[in-house]
Amino acid sequence: MSTHQLPEHPDFLWHNPEPKSSYDAVIVGGGGHGLATAYFLAKNHGMTNIAVLEKGWLAGGNMARNTTIIRSNYLWDESAAIYEHALKLWEILPEELEYDFLFSQRGVMNLAHTLGDVRESIRRVGANKLNGVDAEWLDPQQVKELCPILNIRDDIRYPVMGATYQPRAGIAKHDHVAWAFARKCDEMGVDIIQNCEVTGFVKDGNRVVGVKTNRGTINTEKVGLCAAGHSSVLAEMAGFRLPIQSHPLQALVSELHEPVHPTVVMSNHVHVYVSQAHKGELVMGAGVDSYNGYGQRGSFHVIEHQMAAAVELFPIFARAHVLRTWGGIVDTTLDASPIVGTTPVDNMFVNCGWGTGGFKGTPAAGLTFAHTIATGAPHKLNRPFALERFETGALIDEHGAAAVAH
Amino acid sequence: MLLISCPNCGPRDETEFHYGGQAHVPYPENPNDLTDREWAEYLFYRENTKGTFAERWVHSTGCRQWFNMLRDTVTYDIQAVYQMGGAAARRARPTRS
Amino acid sequence: MANTAAFTGINGLREIRRSPASHLAEAFDTGSVQGTVTLNEGPFQTMVGVRVDRSSEAGARIASVTGGLPERCGDVGGTERVSVLWLGPQEFLVVAPEDAHDSLGGDLIGSLKSALGDAAGQVVDLSANRTTFELSGPRARAVLEKGCALDLHPRTLKPGTALNTEVGNIPVALFKTGEESFRLFPRASFADYLGRWLLDAMREFASPEVP
Numbered sequence: 193m194s195t196h197q198l199p200e201h202p203d204f205l206w207h208n209p210e211p212k213s214s215y216d217a218v219i220v221g222g223g224g225h226g227l228a229t230a231y232f233l234a235k236n237h238g239m240t241n242i243a244v245l246e247k248g249w250l251a252g253g254n255m256a257r258n259t260t261i262i263r264s265n266y267l268w269d270e271s272a273a274i275y276e277h278a279l280k281l282w283e284i285l286p287e288e289l290e291y292d293f294l295f296s297q298r299g300v301m302n303l304a305h306t307l308g309d310v311r312e313s314i315r316r317v318g319a320n321k322l323n324g325v326d327a328e329w330l331d332p333q334q335v336k337e338l339c340p341i342l343n344i345r346d347d348i349r350y351p352v353m354g355a356t357y358q359p360r361a362g363i364a365k366h367d368h369v370a371w372a373f374a375r376k377c378d379e380m381g382v383d384i385i386q387n388c389e390v391t392g393f394v395k396d397g398n399r400v401v402g403v404k405t406n407r408g409t410i411n412t413e414k415v416g417l418c419a420a421g422h423s424s425v426l427a428e429m430a431g432f433r434l435p436i437q438s439h440p441l442q443a444l445v446s447e448l449h450e451p452v453h454p455t456v457v458m459s460n461h462v463h464v465y466v467s468q469a470h471k472g473e474l475v476m477g478a479g480v481d482s483y484n485g486y487g488q489r490g491s492f493h494v495i496e497h498q499m500a501a502a503v504e505l506f507p508i509f510a511r512a513h514v515l516r517t518w519g520g521i522v523d524t525t526l527d528a529s530p531i532v533g534t535t536p537v538d539n540m541f542v543n544c545g546w547g548t549g550g551f552k553g554t555p556a557a558g559l560t561f562a563h564t565i566a567t568g569a570p571h572k573l574n575r576p577f578a579l580e581r582f583e584t585g586a587l588i589d590e591h592g593a594a595a596v597a598h
Numbered sequence: 599m600l601l602i603s604c605p606n607c608g609p610r611d612e613t614e615f616h617y618g619g620q621a622h623v624p625y626p627e628n629p630n631d632l633t634d635r636e637w638a639e640y641l642f643y644r645e646n647t648k649g650t651f652a653e654r655w656v657h658s659t660g661c662r663q664w665f666n667m668l669r670d671t672v673t674y675d676i677q678a679v680y681q682m683g684g685a686a687a688r689r690a691r692p693t694r695s
Numbered sequence: 696m697a698n699t700a701a702f703t704g705i706n707g708l709r710e711i712r713r714s715p716a717s718h719l720a721e722a723f724d725t726g727s728v729q730g731t732v733t734l735n736e737g738p739f740q741t742m743v744g745v746r747v748d749r750s751s752e753a754g755a756r757i758a759s760v761t762g763g764l765p766e767r768c769g770d771v772g773g774t775e776r777v778s779v780l781w782l783g784p785q786e787f788l789v790v791a792p793e794d795a796h797d798s799l800g801g802d803l804i805g806s807l808k809s810a811l812g813d814a815a816g817q818v819v820d821l822s823a824n825r826t827t828f829e830l831s832g833p834r835a836r837a838v839l840e841k842g843c844a845l846d847l848h849p850r851t852l853k854p855g856t857a858l859n860t861e862v863g864n865i866p867v868a869l870f871k872t873g874e875e876s877f878r879l880f881p882r883a884s885f886a887d888y889l890g891r892w893l894l895d896a897m898r899e900f901a902s903p904e905v906p
């Protein structure tokens with residue numbers, strides 16, 4: 193387990209300014225993606241007369257609720273490129289943001305439980321290597337060596353037949369990531385405005401010129417949507433549609449334990465992914481609920497299923513107590529890939545569809561989305577992730593790498 | 599856990615059902631006449647309503663029949679259950695109160 | 696086991712037929728708590744899946760073979776010898792003793808097929824699809840309640856009712872045959888799982904009750 197101490201931090205990392213009457217750009221949504229976008233707009237494009245509008249408190253949405261797994265071993269070239277870029281940014285960001293958010297590259301394993309899984313995983317390892325992503329295939333014995341508490345007996349319902357392994361992958365402290373971005377944004381002059389809900393848009397013809405909020409109308413040259421589970425709601429306000437369905441996604445933590453779990457283990461097949469956080473709690477994510485939901489909670493049988501799978505894979509967990517469970521609202525697309533780019537409304541841009549796995553993409557989403565907003569055209573990393581792909585058919589099907597687990 | 603009232607079997611646990619997404623999306627009369635945009639809309643675009651949503655469910659471990667339901671996607675309150683092919687009974691028949 | 700009766704037929708394969716939970720017969724025996732809750736796998740039965748609109752002419756013809764078709768969820772039709780379970784508005788499971796099977800000298804499936812004739816519907820031999828478990832005794836309900844979300848209380852669930860539902864997370868048809876007895880119809884491939892699940896759920900009743 194990490195020997196890091198959580199850093200001391202000052203009482204206030206950002207101010208709470210009143211919204212100004214006008215900005216050069218407004219970012220809707222103060223989760224990880226909104227904050228990272230504002231950071232790169234200020235840092236890379238010199239746009240500091242901008243605001244991040246958050247309807248609740250900073251990073252209280254999926255940013256507060258995810259299981260913080262970071263990896264880049266996606267199948268397709270387009271995804272490998274953007275997620276690997278994100279991973280490289282994660283490696284330098286603690287220094288750049290001057291904030292140790294405990295990015296711990298303890299490796300991530302994706303288990304294979306069937307011959308189909310095995311073939312798919314080995315294919316993915318091959319594809320990853322061609323894209324310069326560190327990936328290995330482990331046999332069950334090697335899996336056991338890396339994570340001794342895993343049950344690799346072959347008489348269980350879903351035996352471990354091997355795993356892909358990415359050594360550079362890992363976890364980070366999600367709220368510290370948000371605070372790190374927020375502090376730098378604030379230092380550069382970005383207004384971070386909490387308790388400010390966007391309720392509509394002001395348009396001049398097909399061009400967005402302002403946002404309506406519960407704290408008044410704010411004029412703006414450009415709008416970037418970073419609203420995760422609420423992206424469809426905002427798009428509807430702006431007069432266009434998104435191919436997004438919002439679903440509940442749940443996770444839970446146990447009480448604190450001595451260090452027992454040295455890495456991160458994910459299983460798409462049985463819908464569970466597990467790591468041990470710095471303080472010692474076991475963090476486990478589940479699958480999405482099948483139905484659409486904006487309730488930030490899902491059904492109990494999903495948790496039950498997840499626990500059954502976890503206890504079979506990690507018999508040692510059988511006596512661990514669940515401390516709390518929660519849910520977020522994830523914005524899923526049909527190809528399990530994000531949408532980052534322009535919209536049918538002039539000067540309005542959208543970053544969404546990261547679904548169950550967008551924490552890891554936070555820095556790259558911010559970088560490419562800021563580029564798109566500042567220049568009006570996509571960065572080469574997010575060009576394939578345009579909304580138009582649903583019309584052209586150039587989908588990026590990452591269900592194998594992204595579907596349930598992250 | 600949702601408690602869903604199957605029109606044939608009465609109230610059952612959600613685990614006996616499967617979700618079918620938005621209701622009342624007709625197959626295009628003549629797919630060949632559609633533009634790429636329209637075809638994309640049919641294939642990939644569904645409403646993602648926050649609030650009362652008309653959706654399809656199938657009672658897969660029960661009577662294996664599909665039906666429609668109005669459900670609030672925020673409170674998860676089920677407001678009406680009605681037959682496949684029936685018109686969306688906008689908040690018409692509350693099944694639970 | 697009861698399932699070794701010397702029927703011929705099924706191309707002579709009857710002799711080597713094994714019921715899906717036959718390997719658990721002994722475990723069922725030792726796991727049963729006489730006077731409290733008992734479990735055993737029932738004999739082979741002839742089972743026929745029927746799909747027909749019961750209000751149609753073909754429905755009426757089929758009903759005359761089976762001794763009626765149940766009208767709604769929970770209802771069981773038939774005769775002393777044949778039970779007809781309601782699976783859906785136009786779907787039924789006909790359950791009869793093994794010797795009703797046409798390959799063993801019976802004529803159930805043939806009669807159903809000719810009753811359906813050319814009408815819209817289906818008659819399919821499903822005799823190998825499911826097995827039957829008999830769970831009975833004063834604690835039978837308590838055992839089921841560990842893994843079945845239906846209201847099994849006698850004020851709601853009456854003998855003679857059959858419902859398609861889940862027990863221990865798997866689909867079963869659950870037939871309440873008496874005040875304290877249930878017949879479960881799991882698919883053959885789930886028989887091992889459900890058998891062990893029930894044994895596990897019964898285990899506590901072998902120990903004295905903690906007041």
Ligand SMILES: Cc1cc2nc3c(=O)[nH]c(=O)nc-3n(C[C@H](O)[C@H](O)[C@H](O)COP(=O)(O)OP(=O)(O)OC[C@H]3O[C@@H](n4cnc5c(N)ncnc54)[C@H](O)[C@@H]3O)c2cc1C
Binds near residue numbers: 251252262442518551
């Ligand atoms: C249980 C769970 C586990 C997960 N595990 C992982 C994981 O292990 N690895 C991984 O990579 N990803 C994971 N994810 C996904 C990841 O959390 C999301 O993809 C990512 O956080 C989305 O970006 P965000 O941080 O900007 O979203 P959010 O934090 O949800 O930010 C969106 C913000 O928009 C605000 N907003 C919405 N509407 C309005 C409005 N009208 N006006 C103003 N503000 C508005 C919301 O309040 C919210 O704060 C998980 C998600 C969940 C729910």
Ligand SMILES: [Zn+2]
Binds near residue numbers: 606607657
């Ligand atoms: Zn039903």
